[in-house]
Amino acid sequence: DVKVTQSSRYLVKRTGEKVFLECVQDMDHENMFWYRQDPGLGLRLIYFSYDVKMKEKGDIPEGYSVSREKKERFSLILESASTNQTSMYLCASRSHRVFNQPQHFGDGTRLSIL
């Protein structure tokens, strides 16, 4: 089974802090994704990565950056956290070797910015 691990399930940070959310997958997947989930809005894509050192902006990249230095790890960075970034963050990965494979998700990180 694919395992996608997010470093924290709950995180509390202060306004203005630099926040790192880590995600690791164990299936050698090329594609990795960061989503933000808010009630009534579904999942919104922040950034995704086709492969190592590659990244693409999603629908709501403002205030975020990402890093993919190794294939298994995809980090989401909140450069200067703000209260409107309080949300659930989901990481996902999938193989690109077979077309249109489903995405596999981590457990999510509930981030609160005070």
Added chain:
Amino acid sequence: AQTVTQSQPEMSVQEAETVTLSCTYDTSESDYYLFWYKQPPSRQMILVIRQEAYKQQNATENRFSVNFQKAAKSFSLKISDSQLGDAAMYFCAYDSNYQLIWGAGTKLIIKP
């Protein structure tokens, strides 16, 4: 741009009965994939079922089946013999190359 609409924010069903969750989408593409995902209160998003647009046969996975109507751009999920463990948020998603386009979700409540 592709969009996905789930018009039912919340549905409830009696245990052992059947429920159908609605999903419509908008696209100009002819070949694509559609997914239903489930997110239980434990929060991990899990794939329920997948449909390939060029296949006319509706996908089924045990108690879960879809009613895929390509011309109407409709992709509903039917859950038969509902169980307490089916209680979750259900999301419909359209596969657009690298990205999934997501609906807002339907909260399914199972009444014992």
